[in-house]
Amino acid sequence: MNFQLTKEQKEFRDTLRTFFQSKEIKELTNEIKNGPSDYDAREIYKLLGQERMLAPNFPEEYGGMGSSFFEAAILTEEMSYNGIPEALHVLSTLIVGNLILLSAKEEQKRKYLPSIANGDTNVCILYSEPKKGSDLSSLDSHAILEEDGTYLLYGRKVYSMKTHLTDYGLIAVRTSNKGSKYDGLTLFMVPLKNKNVTITPIPSLSDESLYEVVLDGVYVSSSDLIGDLDEGWTIINKALSVERTGLDYLVRAERWFDLVWNRELDENGISNENTLIELTRLGSKLDASKALTYKVIDEFDRLGAVDESLAAISKYYASELACDVVWKGHDLRGIGASLSEGHGYNPLYGSLEAAYRETPGLTLSAGTSEMMLETISKFRLNSSN
Ligand SMILES: Cc1cc2nc3c(=O)[nH]c(=O)nc-3n(C[C@H](O)[C@H](O)[C@H](O)COP(=O)(O)OP(=O)(O)OC[C@H]3O[C@@H](n4cnc5c(N)ncnc54)[C@H](O)[C@@H]3O)c2cc1C
Structure with missing residues (x-):
């Protein structure tokens, strides 16, 4: 498969970047940053919805752009890079919206998808x-x-x-x-x-x-x-694979990696050789995680379903990697350094201290690491298969 963005996908990413850098969005992002720590970005989602950019892969008749799951993933990555809290969007549009798109009847799609796509309804x-x-x-x-x-x-x-x-x-x-x-x-x-x-x-x-x-x-x-x-069991399993692309874990790992990397920079780049080697190794793992995540997304796009064990591999790898990144940050600077960064949401990346408290949940949500390993062993390691 090809991981290069197409010309149209690059244009979509640039449009998003311009949109997130606008004065209106920056003001809203600042309000979110200074508000309660359980961030509410629904106003920004609505503005994206008005431009039909909140659910890019929904067909146009349901309020989307009729593009692919790749565009939906690009949106999630760009939200994260630009400091827009993405968790509710991932739940509502990416997971529930796509479950409805893949598994619901026509009247159910017409009832729910347009208002999810324009940001009026969150699930x-x-x-x-x-x-x-x-x-x-x-x-x-x-x-x-x-x-x-x-x-x-x-x-x-x-x-x-x-x-x-x-x-x-x-x-x-x-x-x-x-x-x-x-x-x-x-x-x-x-x-x-x-x-x-x-x-x-x-x-x-x-x-x-x-x-x-x-x-x-x-x-x-x-x-x-x-x-x-x-007949819910079949749909639940399909939906769990949508939850397990690894994307929402990958975007956290990436933004926390940037935070750790930037903290280690001095006027000569990262001059401590051991630190440079350790962080470069983690950076390579991020590339591997991205390749896995986009492989799952590509399967969804082409087949409307994904191999359960491939999704489990991607979710397991991305969530454990996000933990490794944050723990490495603490190894390098200690918890004291992270605490002194404060508790609030950094407009770009959040704080490493908050990340430290968030990481244990990543290995539980959408299926625990043990359950991911069980799924992988059941489907991939059974010698009789
Ligand atoms: C941050 C976060 C967000 C979440 N968001 C949602 C949400 O939006 N909606 C929602 O419905 N749920 C949500 N959850 C719940 C999450 O899906 C469950 O916590 C998870 O599936 C584990 O279930 P449990 O907590 O009941 O643990 P249990 O199923 O009781 O498991 C307890 C322990 O036993 C292990 N275990 C269980 N069975 C096996 C087995 N067969 N083999 C090996 N080990 C096993 C587990 O790995 C775990 O370590 C969220 C959880 C977290 C932490």
């Missing part, structure tokens, strides 16, 4: 339950079918990210107990601004809060169902 993910994050087939949350064809949702979800900024949650629930535990799961878009939904923050090391969401009888209609009834 979080409600899969994990207490002690059931790694084994989603054993979920307890459930939907009850009413006589009028609507569903009532009950359950308790945990560790949901950016929930307080979202309008809907993409939720996995049990709709049938027939068949194996992998049968009978269904995905719904559940409105979160509802009196029967309780959202409570879960304290976390990271600046990005996690939330518990309790649903105590929330009505949804059959048009809020994504895909087919009882």
